[in-house]
Amino acid sequence: MTTEQELQSLFNTLDTDQDGKISINDLFLSPGLSVIISSETNSTTPQELLVNYDSDKDGSITFEELKEAVEKANNLT
Numbered sequence: 400m401t402t403e404q405e406l407q408s409l410f411n412t413l414d415t416d417q418d419g420k421i422s423i424n425d426l427f428l429s430p431g432l433s434v435i436i437s438s439e440t441n442s443t444t445p446q447e448l449l450v451n452y453d454s455d456k457d458g459s460i461t462f463e464e465l466k467e468a469v470e471k472a473n474n475l476t
């Protein structure tokens with residue numbers, strides 16, 4: 400279980416260009432962290448994470464989308 404605060408700091412670390420959203424490039428620049436994200440959300444690759452959890456299909460994950468992804472994953476287990 401991840402707290403919102405932990406999630407926020409994870410999000411900030413993943414958002415390498417600090418534009419407020421995690422793009423596929425951000426995920427590839429942080430391979431170690433994307434592994435953590437992947438295990439939190441049951442996604443195996445950054446691509447899968449984006450496809451599964453980019454709910455508005457703009458090609459990037461916002462904090463809200465990440466939070467939703469982790470909440471969904473935690474509800475499934």
Ligand SMILES: [Ca+2]
Pocket residue numbers: 414415416417418419420421422425
């Ligand atoms: Ca970014």
Ligand SMILES: [Ca+2]
Pocket residue numbers: 453454455456457458459460461464
């Ligand atoms: Ca999005």
